[in-house]
Amino acid sequence: MSRTHTVVPSPIGPLTVVRDQDGALVRLAMSPPRALEADALGARADAGFEDVARQLAEYFAGERTAFRLPLRPVGSRFELAVWDQLTRIPYGETRSYGHVAEAVGEPGGAQAVGAANGRNPIAIVVPCHRVVGADGRLVGFGGGLPRKRFLLDLEQRADRLF
Structure with a gap:
């Protein structure tokens, strides 16, 4: 399972965004990841996150009420x-x-x-x-x-x- 991540600035602090090999979001964290979680983030790759950064900026500007992003959360x-x-x-x-x-x-x-x-x-x-x-x-x-x-x-x- 290959993942990549980036950090997006926001009014509530940096947001760590993680995508899987297919480009789906698997994580968006408000707190810096713990050292033990670093492997789950994958390599840092700022390219390929433009849609997420744009939609988050629009949300924080009060211009976006819904996100249009592929999601793949992992849970029960x-x-x-x-x-x-x-x-x-x-x-x-x-x-x-x-x-x-x-x-x-x-x-x-x-x-x-x-x-x-x-x-x-x-x-x-x-x-x-x-x-x-x-x-x-x-x-x-x-x-x-x-x-x-x-x-x-x-x-x-x-x-x-x-």
């Missing part, structure tokens, strides 16, 4: 179902962990959804930041709650322009 059947459901949360809106659990056929599975959400390998594009607590509070975000707040605020501001 449940995780893949949760991540697919996350892509169905409309731009500028949020859903609770419980709502996502019901949508994937696991009523009462909010904690399992939270765990799957935390393992989402393709942040932002698979919008795990749009999942909030049952009472609407911001909880649990691997990139940190300030980044989650930034992304939700960005979508709320931009959504008013459309």
Whole structure:
């Protein structure tokens, strides 16, 4: 499995983007990868990521509400179902962990959804930041709650322009 990666600048810090041999996104991370994960990134290759960089720039400029990129996240059947459901949360809106659990056929599975959400390998594009607590509070975000707040605020501001 041959992978390549690049680092894309963003208002929330550098984003590490990883593609597989077919060009599908397998990872978009907000935090620098740990040394043990370096092999999973593949070689650095800034060419071939222009579409990702452009779409991310448009998103952060408030000009893009949906990504059009090939995705190939790796996870369990449940995780893949949760991540697919996350892509169905409309731009500028949020859903609770419980709502996502019901949508994937696991009523009462909010904690399992939270765990799957935390393992989402393709942040932002698979919008795990749009999942909030049952009472609407911001909880649990691997990139940190300030980044989650930034992304939700960005979508709320931009959504008013459309």
